[in-house]
Amino acid sequence: MATTDQPSLPESMKAQFLDAFNTPYALRSVPIPTLSSSHDILIKVDAASYCHTDAVLAAGQMQPNPPSLPHIGCHEFAGTIVALSDGASSSFKIGDRVGVPGRSSHPCGTCFECAAGPTPDDPDADPPGYSVHCTDCLNNGISGPGGFREYAVVDSRQIAIAPDSLAAVDTAVLMCAGVTIFNALKRCALKPGQRVGIIGCGGGLGHLGLQFATKMGLRVVGVDNADAPLQLARDLATPARIVDARVEDANTVAIQLGKEDGKQDRGDMGLDSVIILPESQKGFDYGVGLLRNHGRCVVVSFPEKGFHVSARDIVFRDISIVGSLVGSNKTMRETLQFAAEHNVKAVMKTFPLSRLNDLVTEYHKGEGGKLVVDMALPD
Template identity: 55%
Template sequence: MTTAQLPASMKAWVIEEFNTPYRLQELPLPTIDDPNDILIRVEACSYCHTDAIVAAGTITPPKLPFIGCHEFAGKVVALPAGQESCHGYKLGDRVAVSGRGNHVCGKCRECTNSTETLPDPPGYSVYCSLSGIGLGCDRPGGFREYAIVDARQVGQIPEGLSPVDVAPLMCAGLTMYAALVKCDLRPGARVGIMGCGGGLGHLGLQFATKMGFKTTGVDVSPRALQLSRELDTGADIVDATNVTAADARKKMGSEDGWSLPSEMGLDAVLILPDTQKAFDYGVELVRDGGRVVVLSFPLEGYRISSRDLVLRRVRFEGSLIGSNRAMNDMFDFCLKHHVRAKITKYPFAKLNGLVDDYNSGQPGKLVIDMELDG
């Protein structure tokens, strides 16, 4: 390997048993075994709902012990042997790491002919089924001091954004940005975000309003609703505990000249909570012929009404994350429109405290800043 000055070992937070706190361990420094891989010193790592699912072992549980975190950022400190760069990245470059697209096959239908919005060039797809679920989900992630990452799945951190800024964008931000682009709406269209005060939702509010959409955010948590209103996006924020979907929908469209019940409502709604109640509320907000984009995946799935599907012609589709092309577009958008996550920072030593705060309903994004003293 071509390396900077590196230690022989590192600290890492490890899941030893599901539904138990992480344990801090001293582990050997990982080595580069693939010519597409680089070693980074992790500078920031963000906590996501998927991390909670992985730690609980409720969906495609990884083999234990396991290192989680699928949205992080850091500095390149080692390259494959004999290389001065790897896919354009050099020692010292700061890179952002998304949780998908690790060691793609390059040959499957998805890699060679992706149907994803803003697809990468043929030969690479973050949706390659042979690449597994991704870093922090079925292979070691970012809750450690050093991490091996596939240089093809990362993005250069641009001037104006820090590792702490970009870490929460690597799943939450990229997922929301790509889902909104997928809706293929013109400025002035009406968009709703169910779960607007969470990690994904509050970024979605910013993206949607700054894309020129008339945006409605919906939540039930008082802390999440407060955060949504503090963002100063101009979005209409609805407390779903006090306002029914039918009442909210009646107000959507009248100023545009629509009057029939079938004309009223949102052009598109993004579903972030994983409950049937939130799903039904969001579907009811959509106008006839509108679009519902689902970003959550409860184990029991969702029930879809045939009336909504056939008579109202509501279009349903899912969205998981965005491509590397979408990542770079998102960085440009964030810089131009000053989109940032509302972040609460923690030192590396306080990961379990971060998890406790997440489980108590702390809104926004919770991020480990490796520069903070613990």
């Protein structure tokens, strides 16, 4: 099934396995995966980024459909193509550097999501026959194996060429964190000069969002409630206003913004849209409190017990609430090009594959930014 001009490959590879929930990853050697579908591509993984969802999955909280164990995590990674199936897209060739998101691998192509294509309500959807929202697809690193390994089989329909100016580690973080916050910003439906808030601005998605939003010409307010993420957000040196939620309450901030804009009525003061990234009711309430009347709240996080929503905000203030998961492959390619053009890059710490458990320990410190496995680093 593979082309004949592929480079010679080793017989085995190293991979990090989650053998049981709430346990460390286990590094061991296994055979290199083989191509099984006409759309398959084999890549040598160059970088694999750690996401909050990896932590949720490892804790056994990926409900109602936890993965089967043992499991190879990571749904945002990047690599180099080393083999292609005969039916893989002609857009790719051996040696291409690509980014790989989690969704969607081996989509059914026929469900209502795959059949829909672009619509007036969703102009950024992929053409009919493929959808990141397919109801019967695999998700690399979640329902299927992901990028915490040296080689991975991916679907040629789900990947994108990495711009030359983006290193593998920079590309990897854009495959979930990047495209997710970029898509959430698009769902805010704002024009340059309007105001947007990012709750959780010092985290992996949040600090990328600060950069994307300011480069889009939006006036940005970033909010966090811990010293390290707040300092990380301030160190980006964007024109965003960074707010410590422990010190400034939402109502005061909204009034200050309104006065800056020459507004007289409290209902007209505040943000046009806000993006909720933390799994925190306080964070959700703070974000909604920053909105002006008729504002939009875009929810990205999905806490196990959900959020309490004030009917008064929805009815009397006409606040709209929408969810945002990931972006289409069209949006993913747009994210990569925008990041390359505007030099949007994550603040990150890198680790070799053998030290994935050290990376996880670092993640739980909650210091913000992104943590990435860089396959080029020595053990």
